[in-house]
Amino acid sequence: MTRPTDSHARQQRDAALRTLDEAIADHLAQAQRSGELQGAPSYGKPLAEMAGWEETPVEFRLPFKILKNAGVSPPEIELFHRRAALRQALAAASCDEERGRLQRELGELEQALALRLEGMRATGRV
Structure with a gap:
């Protein structure tokens, strides 16, 4: 059973996320109108793949990318680099x-x- 405080906290979090999403959308729209986005060298092109992307099993690509963006490198990444x-x-x-x-x-x-x-596949843990 959900307590009223849980529901209220969830509503506040959702409102904050909507506000942040709106701010990001406004910033992107302004950059689009000003031509700032079109001036970027990568505009309209796919992003470059990270080193080792193809060698990483599909089911681990996103979790490994999230860890990398957080500044955490799982030991398996070192194994992939060593293999390459x-x-x-x-x-x-x-x-x-x-x-x-x-x-x-x-x-x-x-x-x-x-x-x-x-x-990792058997346990479902990265």
């Missing part, structure tokens, strides 16, 4: 010995990453 670096090193490797070492290291890392991601 290993793939680049492997592509640039010149001798078979180095290539074999990098392939083993990449395989171990991908296995650890797959286990970690599967655990």
Whole structure:
């Protein structure tokens, strides 16, 4: 059962959000009218993808982006960066010995990453 104070607090929060949304909409409309938006280099173009976006499983892209915007980096991101670096090193490797070492290291890392991601999927926790 919802208490009256919960309902009142929710109404106040909703009103504050509407006010903020209206202020943002007004600011954007003013920038549009003044031509400020059209002057931006990215105007009318899709935003550039973040590094590692394609390598990140679809179900984790938004949660990871939210964490990144909050200044928090989950450990899996470091694993993705390390995997990308290993793939680049492997592509640039010149001798078979180095290539074999990098392939083993990449395989171990991908296995650890797959286990970690599967655990995250199973528990539903990022």
